[in-house]
Amino acid sequence: MRDFGYLAAPDVATAVREIRPGAKFLGGGTNLVDLMREGIETPDTVIDISRLPLTGVDELADGTIRIGALVRNSDLAAHPVIRARFPVLAQAVLSGASGQLRNMATVGGNLLQRTRCPYFYDGTLPCNKREPGSGCAAVCGFNRMHAILGASEHCIATHPSDLCVALAALDAVVEVESVRGVRRIPLPEFHRLPGDTPHVETALEPDELVTAVEVPPAPVAANSRYRKVRDRASYAFALVSVAAALRVTDGRVAAVRLALGGVAARPWRASEAERVLAGAPATEARFRRAADAELAAATSRRDNGFKIELAARTITATLVLLATEENTEENTEENAR
Amino acid sequence: MVEVRLNLNGTAAVVDVEPRVSLLDALRERLELTGTKKGCNQGACGACTVLADGRRIVSCLALAVQYDGREITTIEGVSHPLQRAFARHDGFQCGYCTSGQICSAIGMLAEHKEGTASAVTEHVEESPELTEDEIRERMSGNLCRCGAYNGIVDAIDEVAHGGTRDEVPAT
Numbered sequence: 001m002r003d004f005g006y007l008a009a010p011d012v013a014t015a016v017r018e019i020r021p022g023a024k025f026l027g028g029g030t031n032l033v034d035l036m037r038e039g040i041e042t043p044d045t046v047i048d049i050s051r052l053p054l055t056g057v058d059e060l061a062d063g064t065i066r067i068g069a070l071v072r073n074s075d076l077a078a079h080p081v082i083r084a085r086f087p088v089l090a091q092a093v094l095s096g097a098s099g100q101l102r103n104m105a106t107v108g109g110n111l112l113q114r115t116r117c118p119y120f121y122d123g124t125l126p127c128n129k130r131e132p133g134s135g136c137a138a139v140c141g142f143n144r145m146h147a148i149l150g151a152s153e154h155c156i157a158t159h160p161s162d163l164c165v166a167l168a169a170l171d172a173v174v175e176v177e178s179v180r181g182v183r184r185i186p187l188p189e190f191h192r193l194p195g196d197t198p199h200v201e202t203a204l205e206p207d208e209l210v211t212a213v214e215v216p217p218a219p220v221a222a223n224s225r226y227r228k229v230r231d232r233a234s235y236a237f238a239l240v241s242v243a244a245a246l247r248v249t250d251g252r253v254a255a256v257r258l259a260l261g262g263v264a265a266r267p268w269r270a271s272e273a274e275r276v277l278a279g280a281p282a283t284e285a286r287f288r289r290a291a292d293a294e295l296a297a298a299t300s301r302r303d304n305g306f307k308i309e310l311a312a313r314t315i316t317a318t319l320v321l322l323a324t325e326e327n328t329e330e331n332t333e334e335n336a337r
Numbered sequence: 338m339v340e341v342r343l344n345l346n347g348t349a350a351v352v353d354v355e356p357r358v359s360l361l362d363a364l365r366e367r368l369e370l371t372g373t374k375k376g377c378n379q380g381a382c383g384a385c386t387v388l389a390d391g392r393r394i395v396s397c398l399a400l401a402v403q404y405d406g407r408e409i410t411t412i413e414g415v416s417h418p419l420q421r422a423f424a425r426h427d428g429f430q431c432g433y434c435t436s437g438q439i440c441s442a443i444g445m446l447a448e449h450k451e452g453t454a455s456a457v458t459e460h461v462e463e464s465p466e467l468t469e470d471e472i473r474e475r476m477s478g479n480l481c482r483c484g485a486y487n488g489i490v491d492a493i494d495e496v497a498h499g500g501t502r503d504e505v506p507a508t
Contacts, residue, residue, distance in 0.1 A: 002357070003356070003357055006339060006356035008402070029400060029403065033398045033399075033400060034398060036357075037379070046356065048403060074448070074453070078454075083461050090462075095456045097478070098383065098477055098478020099445055099475055100386055100394050100395045100478045103389075104395070104398065104399065234473070234474050234477035
């Protein structure tokens with residue numbers, strides 16, 4: 001690993017004052033240290049933010065949950081309010097990485113993790129993310145893991161996060177800070193689609209620090225699920241994942257949230273499917289129709305065509321499960337009365 | 338060089354390292370505690386698992402400077418029923434992953450005791466029993482290329498449930 005200067009930031013003000021081109025913020029280290037060892041990231045200075053007081057999970061007056069950027073993944077998943085009101089969020093965190101990594105990795109770092117496209121990691125092959133203008137080895141390479149939505153000829157990488165898929169479904173907002181002040185970015189706008197600048201991955205300016213993520217109240221999320229389909233039963237990135245929340249009233253969809261992972265360069269909020277579902281009968285056929293509507297724009301490469309059908313089935317199955325569970329809960333409540 | 342002070346297995350330790358030195362390399366190459374193993378060196382295999390303030394982490398992705406002032410426990414500082422249970426249940430073959438497996442299992446048992454859920458917990462708001470499925474899911478960050486997983490799970494299961502219920506009686 002290339003040597004670098006090291007500064008342990010005592011407070012946010014120092015961190016954002018000291019950041020400059022060539023420097024990187026270091027949180028839990030689970031992604032950045034790996035990328036530095038591989039020579040993909042080569043900062044000349046590392047600003048260690050891991051001791052900043054951004055570790056709270058707090059409920060604001062309006063019911064919004066404010067999650068500090070340095071909350072460890074495991075602490076977020078273990079938080080009683082998250083587990084009770086936003087099960088999809090706790091499940092998404094728990095389905096990612098391993099117990100050890102979740103004890104280290106932070107919420108802010110999760111947002112900013114880089115793709116696991118193998119061509120991005122292989123310094124001997126072209127990659128427009130790693131070396132803008134060099135080309136994309138994945139377009140004509142082994143691309144079974146790659147994007148089916150929002151990709152371009154310049155990049156077909158996916159965003160690897162599970163947490164972000166749940167956050168996208170929950171209308172989360174990212175708070176960022178720099179010497180110029182504080183800014184709030186809705187999560188679906190935080191990550192960018194590749195277009196012809198796949199190296200520009202987020203809406204974050206180079207001098208901005210992620211300080212918190214806010215999740216607004218969402219009663220529908222009490223009945224929510226994260227379902228992840230992958231090659232191994234545990235400790236693998238998603239082929240396709242679904243974050244969903246559903247409320248059914250009188251057999252019709254009263255509220256629904258849907259987002260997909262493993263399919264695009266950003267967590268994919270399935271707005272088209274949500275539109276088809278609004279007020280519609282809560283039936284398997286309608287769930288499938290909504291999934292197909294969302295995936296109508298999907299395109300595949302040589303190896304990843306299976307993801308389109310897999311995504312449609314996973315969306316449908318997750319919504320069927322939520323509709324069933326909700327009915328069961330309603331019946332239980334009625335029986336209890 | 339940066340001075341890093343650790344409470345290492347209950348003893349004060351001081352080491353001067355470049356900021357790029359991992360906690361794993363500081364432990365093995367500078368502090369001569371080679372019980373912690375280097376497997377993949379990219380956070381995928383779990384062989385380098387140690388406990389930081391009682392929580393399991395992979396020391397290969399931890400820069401030593403980030404752990405200044407912390408309490409680090411390596412396999413050299415462990416005296417736990419899991420060790421005998423691993424031997425009893427053949428929870429290893431070559432043994433290279435074992436120190437990481439045991440440190441990870443100690444951290445995992447503490448996490449479970451705190452009531453945490455896992456990816457296989459049906460209702461995430463509940464604190465599940467530590468079934469075999471739960472053990473396998475919670476230990477998925479520790480690979481064993483000899484494939485001693487059944488013995489590893491049996492050893493952890495035995496200790497988690499406070500006994501030697503699967504032990505074959507001595508003849």
